[in-house]
Amino acid sequence: xxxxxxxxxxxxxxxxxxxxxxxxxxxxxxxxxxxxxxxxxxxxxxxxxxxxxxxxxxxxxxxxxxxxxxxxxxxxxxxxxxxxxxxxxxxxxxxxxxxxxxxxxxxxxxxxxxxxxxxxxxxxxxxxxxxxxxxxxxxxxxxxxxxxxxxxxxxxxxxxxxxxxxxxxxxxxxxxxxxxxxxxxxxxxxxxxxxxxxxxxxxxxxxxxxxxxxxxxxxxxxxxxxxxxxxxxxxxxxxxxxxxxxxxxxxxxxxxxxxxxxxxxxxxxxxxxxxxxxxxxxxxxxxxxxxxxxxxxxxxxxxxxxxxxxxxxxxxxxxxxxxxxxxxxxxxxxx
Amino acid sequence: xxxxxxxxxxxxxxxxxxxxxxxxxxxxxxxxxxxxxxxxxxxxxxxxxxxxxxxxxxxxxxxxxxxxxxxxxxxxxxxxxxxxxxxxxxxxxxxxxxxxxxxxxxxxxxxxxxxxxxxxxxxxxxxxxxxxxxxxxxxxxxxxxxxxxxxxxxxxxxxxxxxxxxxxxxxxxxxxxxxxxxxxxxxxxxxxxxxxxxxxxxxxxxxxxxxxxxxxxxxxxxxxxxxxxxxxxxxxxxxxxxxxxxxxxxxxxxxxxxxxxxxxxxxxxxxxxxxxxx
Numbered sequence: 001x002x003x004x005x006x007x008x009x010x011x012x013x014x015x016x017x018x019x020x021x022x023x024x025x026x027x028x029x030x031x032x033x034x035x036x037x038x039x040x041x042x043x044x045x046x047x048x049x050x051x052x053x054x055x056x057x058x059x060x061x062x063x064x065x066x067x068x069x070x071x072x073x074x075x076x077x078x079x080x081x082x083x084x085x086x087x088x089x090x091x092x093x094x095x096x097x098x099x100x101x102x103x104x105x106x107x108x109x110x111x112x113x114x115x116x117x118x119x120x121x122x123x124x125x126x127x128x129x130x131x132x133x134x135x136x137x138x139x140x141x142x143x144x145x146x147x148x149x150x151x152x153x154x155x156x157x158x159x160x161x162x163x164x165x166x167x168x169x170x171x172x173x174x175x176x177x178x179x180x181x182x183x184x185x186x187x188x189x190x191x192x193x194x195x196x197x198x199x200x201x202x203x204x205x206x207x208x209x210x211x212x213x214x215x216x217x218x219x220x221x222x223x224x225x226x227x228x229x230x231x232x233x234x235x236x237x238x239x240x241x242x243x244x245x246x247x248x249x250x251x252x253x254x255x256x257x258x259x260x261x262x263x264x265x266x267x268x269x270x271x272x273x274x275x276x277x278x279x280x281x282x283x284x285x286x287x288x289x290x291x292x293x294x295x296x297x298x299x300x301x302x303x304x305x306x307x308x309x310x311x312x313x314x315x316x317x318x319x320x321x322x323x324x325x326x327x328x329x330x331x332x333x334x335x
Numbered sequence: 336x337x338x339x340x341x342x343x344x345x346x347x348x349x350x351x352x353x354x355x356x357x358x359x360x361x362x363x364x365x366x367x368x369x370x371x372x373x374x375x376x377x378x379x380x381x382x383x384x385x386x387x388x389x390x391x392x393x394x395x396x397x398x399x400x401x402x403x404x405x406x407x408x409x410x411x412x413x414x415x416x417x418x419x420x421x422x423x424x425x426x427x428x429x430x431x432x433x434x435x436x437x438x439x440x441x442x443x444x445x446x447x448x449x450x451x452x453x454x455x456x457x458x459x460x461x462x463x464x465x466x467x468x469x470x471x472x473x474x475x476x477x478x479x480x481x482x483x484x485x486x487x488x489x490x491x492x493x494x495x496x497x498x499x500x501x502x503x504x505x506x507x508x509x510x511x512x513x514x515x516x517x518x519x520x521x522x523x524x525x526x527x528x529x530x531x532x533x534x535x536x537x538x539x540x541x542x543x544x545x546x547x548x549x550x551x552x553x554x555x556x557x558x559x560x561x562x563x564x565x566x567x568x569x570x571x572x573x574x575x576x577x578x579x580x581x582x583x584x585x586x587x588x589x590x591x592x593x594x595x596x597x598x599x600x601x602x603x604x605x606x607x608x609x610x611x612x613x
Contacts, residue, residue, distance in 0.1 A: 060436065061432060061436055084437060085438050089433075091429055091433075093429050095428065095433055097350075100349060104346075104349060108345070108346050109437075111341075111345070112433070112437040113437060114438065
């Protein structure tokens with residue numbers, strides 16, 4: 001099923017100047033990006049940034065209004081049928097029929113995609129094991145927990161062994177342990193060769209999972225890079241110290257070659273350093289101790305995706321509560 | 336893919352047998368109509384009619400047999416109209432996205448849904464005919480086995496065409512609406528005039544002129560004409576009125592249903608093309 005795309009750095013998804021409007025509202029405002037074969041690529045952005053709209057255009061549920069997009073060598077606008085055959089999708093909300101069993105969900109999906117019987121049945125067994133739902137095969141999906149439902153949806157997305165899997169907010173509403181498990185599944189799926197396109201508004205998720213991230217806001221891509229690159233553009237680790245003699249500590253450390261800047265706080269000092277703080281810290285401790293300054297508190301802070309996000313979009317990620325509900329908004333925008 | 340519609344059909348039938356209460360109540364409702372309203376009214380009407388002369392050559396049939404045909408039609412109407420609710424749930428719960436994002440063509444989706452709707456109506460029609468015979472309705476009375484087969488085939492052909500028409504209408508309304516409650520309201524509002532302005536429970540010949548014309552062109556009346564023709568016979572006498580159908584009459588009734596269904600299909604097609612499901 002894979003298109004005419006070889007391994008390596010050749011893009012499996014490439015998007016140029018994609019635009020999408022709902023009436024006068026530009027939900028997606030001219031974005032361009034490409035996803036390499038075999039990587040995990042994330043759209044990170046607040047609710048309402050245009051992530052889902054972009055994904056819905058790529059998976060052919062919305063018409064491509066303006067711009068160009070290809071997936072696995074097929075054009076989204078002119079060849080939607082081929083696109084549908086090349087991708088798997090896990091939607092933002094749970095889209096399982098409550099009154100079908102786990103096995104029936106997968107069987108139905110396999111049949112929808114025209115998989116031959118033998119291949120279908122074999123694949124179902126494999127996937128039920130992969131997502132550990134083997135014992136639940138005859139359970140109606142309404143009786144599954146939230147995490148199980150999500151796992152079943154991921155299994156369904158993988159039924160047809162698509163070259164590209166789209167995950168729209170895959171861990172929304174899951175508890176922390178289940179989220180970590182989901183990440184492991186997603187990494188496992190990726191290791192087997194599936195390219196993954198992910199949208200999320202969770203910083204840690206984008207940070208943990210992605211090979212590359214595009215931060216998207218107001219329908220535009222603000223910046224793209226690896227999590228490491230993005231965090232490094234912000235520069236330095238921060239070390240916070242409380243000592244027996246803060247002014248003395250400050251004087252001592254000012255001469256340290258890796259310390260770029262020192263700010264004094266009420267009870268301690270903050271060092272902004274220009275190398276890896278975890279490696280620097282032992283030397284700092286020794287230096288102070290040798291000069292008779294006792295340390296009472298140490299805190300090391302690495303720049304997080306939150307800091308990156310705030311830096312690029314100029315705001316904290318928006319709370320879900322502050323946004324109009326997605327469905328309601330779209331409906332209002334369409335009429 | 337050539338058998339996409341079978342996949343859609345398979346899923347729909349799984350759900351049909353899985354909703355046990357819905358399945359049982361959809362069969363129980365017409366049975367209760369037959370058992371209570373049917374028998375109660377039959378005992379009255381048949382007593383009143385007992386003294387009246389039957390025209391020569393016409394076969395007199397009891398009220399239960401007469402209204403039994405109407406009840407088959409009523410069940411088909413209800414089942415088909417309310418089938419739209421499933422589409423609405425599929426839409427609201429996002430289930431439709433999985434299907435729409437799959438390679439199955441839109442035509443196959445429509446064919447699959449239509450086929451399952453018709454199957455459901457067939458099952459119900461056959462069960463009601465059986466139950467009717469059991470409590471004394473004279474369906475297919477005194478005819479040869481081959482005639483019974485032809486008769487049942489005829490009834491099912493009418494039921495199928497009618498069911499398709501209302502499935503499409505129901506789907507068109509469902510895809511245009513947001514809430515199941517609203518849909519339920521609209522459907523209930525529709526069923527009343529369609530059911531009562533028809534010849535399901537009584538002859539329409541003595542209606543006031545306007546109502547009589549409306550009733551005569553009501554798809555429900557066209558369906559019931561067909562059912563009575565095949566289940567009772569071309570010439571019978573009931574409720575003080577002689578029913579004589581020629582083959583042309585029945586063909587016209589059927590063509591009327593075909594026209595109705597074609598219009599409803601166009602309506603559904605238009606509504607679905609406008610609908611965006613994400």
